[in-house]
Amino acid sequence: MSNELLTVWSDNxxxxxxxxxxxxxxxxxxxxxxxxxxxxxxxxxxYSTLRLWAFSLRQLENRVSQRNRDILLASGAKASEKTIERxxxxxxxxxxxxxxxxxxxxxxxxxxxxxxxxxxxxxSSAALLPPAWGNVVETIANLxxxxxxxxxxxxxxxxxxxxxxxxxxxxxFKKSSAESHRLLKGMLPVWxxxxxxxxxxxxxxxxxxxxxxNIDEQINNYSNILANQDVAINALGSSAxxxxxxxxxxxxxxxxxxxxNFQLIAMPMAEMVGGASYIGSLKTSDIAALVIILVEIAxxxxxxxxxxxxxxxxxISSMDDKMRRRMMWVSFAILAILASIESSLAYMRDxxxxxxxxxxxxxxxxxxxxxxxxxxxxxxxxxxxMVMGFILPFALAFIAIPLESFIHSLRIVIGLISxxxxxxxxxxxxxxxxxxxxFFKLLTHFFDLLIMLPLSVERLVKSQMGTNQQDEVxxxxxxxxxxxxxx
Amino acid sequence: MRHFRNVSFFVxxxxxxxxxxxxxxxxxxxxxxxxxxxxxxxxxxxxxxAQSIVNYLLATLNSGDxxxxxxxxxxxxxxxDIIAKATFDLRPSTTNNQKRLFxxxxxxxxxxxxxxxxxxxxxxxxxxxxxxVNETKAGEKYVLIFSDLEEDLSxxxxxxxxxxxxxxxxxxxxxTKLRSDNIxxxxxxxxxxxxxxxxxxxxxxxxxxxxxxxxxxxxxR
Numbered sequence: 001m002s003n004e005l006l007t008v009w010s011d012n013x014x015x016x017x018x019x020x021x022x023x024x025x026x027x028x029x030x031x032x033x034x035x036x037x038x039x040x041x042x043x044x045x046x047y048s049t050l051r052l053w054a055f056s057l058r059q060l061e062n063r064v065s066q067r068n069r070d071i072l073l074a075s076g077a078k079a080s081e082k083t084i085e086r087x088x089x090x091x092x093x094x095x096x097x098x099x100x101x102x103x104x105x106x107x108x109x110x111x112x113x114x115x116x117x118x119x120x121x122x123x124s125s126a127a128l129l130p131p132a133w134g135n136v137v138e139t140i141a142n143l144x145x146x147x148x149x150x151x152x153x154x155x156x157x158x159x160x161x162x163x164x165x166x167x168x169x170x171x172x173f174k175k176s177s178a179e180s181h182r183l184l185k186g187m188l189p190v191w192x193x194x195x196x197x198x199x200x201x202x203x204x205x206x207x208x209x210x211x212x213x214n215i216d217e218q219i220n221n222y223s224n225i226l227a228n229q230d231v232a233i234n235a236l237g238s239s240a241x242x243x244x245x246x247x248x249x250x251x252x253x254x255x256x257x258x259x260x261n262f263q264l265i266a267m268p269m270a271e272m273v274g275g276a277s278y279i280g281s282l283k284t285s286d287i288a289a290l291v292i293i294l295v296e297i298a299x300x301x302x303x304x305x306x307x308x309x310x311x312x313x314x315x316i317s318s319m320d321d322k323m324r325r326r327m328m329w330v331s332f333a334i335l336a337i338l339a340s341i342e343s344s345l346a347y348m349r350d351x352x353x354x355x356x357x358x359x360x361x362x363x364x365x366x367x368x369x370x371x372x373x374x375x376x377x378x379x380x381x382x383x384x385x386m387v388m389g390f391i392l393p394f395a396l397a398f399i400a401i402p403l404e405s406f407i408h409s410l411r412i413v414i415g416l417i418s419x420x421x422x423x424x425x426x427x428x429x430x431x432x433x434x435x436x437x438x439f440f441k442l443l444t445h446f447f448d449l450l451i452m453l454p455l456s457v458e459r460l461v462k463s464q465m466g467t468n469q470q471d472e473v474x475x476x477x478x479x480x481x482x483x484x485x486x487x
Numbered sequence: 488m489r490h491f492r493n494v495s496f497f498v499x500x501x502x503x504x505x506x507x508x509x510x511x512x513x514x515x516x517x518x519x520x521x522x523x524x525x526x527x528x529x530x531x532x533x534x535x536x537a538q539s540i541v542n543y544l545l546a547t548l549n550s551g552d553x554x555x556x557x558x559x560x561x562x563x564x565x566x567x568d569i570i571a572k573a574t575f576d577l578r579p580s581t582t583n584n585q586k587r588l589f590x591x592x593x594x595x596x597x598x599x600x601x602x603x604x605x606x607x608x609x610x611x612x613x614x615x616x617x618x619x620v621n622e623t624k625a626g627e628k629y630v631l632i633f634s635d636l637e638e639d640l641s642x643x644x645x646x647x648x649x650x651x652x653x654x655x656x657x658x659x660x661x662x663t664k665l666r667s668d669n670i671x672x673x674x675x676x677x678x679x680x681x682x683x684x685x686x687x688x689x690x691x692x693x694x695x696x697x698x699x700x701x702x703x704x705x706x707x708r
Binding site for chain 2: 267271274275276277278352359360362363364
């Protein structure tokens with residue numbers, strides 16, 4: 001076909017090609033205006049459309065972003081409210097538990113202080129040594145005797161009486177001082193008791209002060225959240241990501257635990273539901289084992305929900321306490337029954353495996369009699385499997401906690417990923433719009449480049465015609481004013 | 488309300504997955520295997536090998552599968568030639584007991600078979616096998632022929648008609664060469680081709696497995 005086209009004008013392909021080129025260039029030159037219009041309108045249309053898309057994407061991104069923000073703030077506010085509530089509950093507990101005994105403590109301290117006061121007063125009322133006695137004795141001792149025996153005797157008697165009196169007073173003073181010291185010594189344990197009680201009071205007051213600090217911090221966070229501040233949003237967002245990864249990791253571990261559990265009960269389940277029936281491409285026994293595990297997980301969810309540890313089912317947490325407690329016991333009972341069933345299935349699995357092993361041995365050894373080779377510690381794996389069968393359902397029950405965190409954080413993570421995807425899309429669309437506009441501009445110039453020969457001719461002709469017209473105008477001007485005088 | 492929506496989403500996901508699984512292709516997955524053992528002439532010496540094949544089959548087959556062992560003698564289109572047969576119970580423990588009983592029956596048969604039969608009615612045995620495996624309505628049907636494939640009919644027995652083995656995989660095991668085959672090996676090939684044509688024209692598939700070390704590929708389609 002192309003060969004035919006090449007020789008349509010001449011047998012020489014080069015000549016024919018040149019003719020084709022000329023025809024094409026002329027055609028393009030003739031359709032230049034329309035082509036330019038087409039390029040311009042297409043480019044502009046594409047650009048406007050893509051800009052519109054980008055605008056719509058921006059709107060959507062803003063909406064999703066706002067929604068994320070709202071969710072983050074709502075969840076953050078809820079969490080803060082819970083924390084503050086918990087702190088207040090703790091403070092109430094402390095006040096009820098410790099400070100309710102404060103009047104009694106105060107009474108004890110007041111009694112102790114009274115006792116100290118009485119003792120103090122008692123100790124302060126002790127007789128003091130009158131300082132005059134010493135001077136009196138000294139004065140009497142220094143009196144001149146003048147050799148009169150009567151006077152000497154009188155003086156000696158007075159001195160003796162004064163000495164005796166002084167000794168008695170001193171003795172009484174010592175006794176009184178000893179009594180004061182005894183009373184002061186007796187005050188020491190009371191002081192210590194008061195000190196101990198005041199330390200206890202101080203500790204309790206300090207605990208309250210710490211709780212108050214925590215509440216202050218939480219209130220501050222809560223205020224930030226309510227004030228819609230970016231700091232709070234960023235903190236909540238990073239917290240959601242952390243929650244997402246941690247809960248995801250725990251869920252993966254739980255899934256692995258579930259798989260082990262499945263392996264433990266799938267084989268003996270064939271004894272109950274048959275080993276040859278299928279639902280779709282899956283064995284009925286496998287599905288039954290899976291259902292048991294799922295029911296265990298469901299019971300675990302209900303149990304933790306009844307205990308108000310998780311809040312996935314508001315209908316359960318809003319039940320009255322009596323009903324909730326009933327539900328808790330029912331869930332626990334079903335979980336315990338299922339765990340017992342699993343334990344027995346695990347034991348049966350061990351027996352079946354042993355039986356199968358014995359059969360295989362008898363089949364491999366042709367003519368050998370079938371029998372079980374008893375190992376010395378064969379009971380250890382049996383017991384291990386039974387314990388695992390009993391423990392794993394309870395362990396799986398706790399999957400509700402990471403599941404709740406995962407579901408909550410998943411919403412936020414999906415929201416953040418959506419915003420990122422929308423942002424990238426918007427940038428791409430805008431980029432594409434700009435590129436398309438530029439491309440069609442380029443195409444217009446390329447088009448002109450293709451027909452540059454006729455365009456150059458046109459430009460030449462136009463410039464020639466312009467020169468002629470200018471000459472004509474000038475000649476007309478000169479004809480109308482042959483003298484050349486300015487009018 | 489939002490929690491409830493999340494939980495209901497996960498529940499519906501699990502339910503839809505289960506539905507997808509249950510709405511898939513639903514075909515019986517059980518197997519039916521019928522092993523024909525040639526007891527004619529000197530082939531009785533090969534019975535030990537047949538015993539190991541039976542053991543392999545017993546180790547491979549599971550609950551719900553069927554197995555039968557029959558001998559090929561002068562007139563094999565008869566239930567009397569069935570040495571042992573069993574359709575394994577759905578419970579694995581019962582299946583194991585059935586396997587033990589089956590093995591015991593085979594062991595007794597191998598021990599007690601001293602003399603070979605005078606003639607070899609392979610076609611009759613194949614027809615009997617076809618009836619058995621079709622009755623089981625198994626998903627995979629196998630007839631294993633442990634023989635040299637040299638048919639030697641008693642006088643008056645008519646077997647030269649097409650046989651219906653539709654959907655059955657016929658596997659010839661341990662097809663030994665006869666003395667005459669050594670003189671003209673084309674006889675051996677002709678014998679195999681003749682049986683292949685007969686089986687394939689009857690709607691079945693044909694396979695030869697002489698290396699008994701390759702038993703892993705015996706029940707593989």
